């Protein structure tokens with residue numbers, strides 16, 4: 001597989017519509033070479049009207065057209081974790097699972113101690129809902145590392161769940 005096809009596959013995998021740079025953008029079927037001297041700095045993009053915008057750029061008008069997508073959050077979660085040094089060394093799957101567990105435990109502790117679902121306290125989001133958000137962030141970060149497309153995986157699993165029997169065939173929980 002050549003580099004162009006690898007990029008196309010990756011863009012399709014995350015659900016992006018193409019690439020964009022400072023002043024231009026292109027669709028997934030019309031990628032390189034485009035002649036832009038800065039094409040190596042292009043990032044994954046989504047199409048808004050006739051324009052290509054960075055995939056997870058938090059712009060109000062984009063949120064209207066493109067509600068925050070799981071695949072966009074996944075890229076962001078992994079980018080942030082990498083930028084903070086959390087992937088400077090390899091981490092094992094079991095280490096990641098333990099950390100996901102720790103966020104669940106933090107959610108349990110918040111729930112045990114108060115009715116505080118989630119709030120900003122001295123600039124920091126805290127509470128039961130926030131710890132569950134940490135669970136999702138950690139899962140998405142790891143999925144980003146592994147190249148899994150969690151948006152598609154969640155969609156596929158939910159479609160399957162819709163077909164399952166009442167209480168999945170009589171299970172107690």
Ligand SMILES: [Mg+2]
Nearest residue numbers: 103106131134
């Ligand atoms: Mg936490």
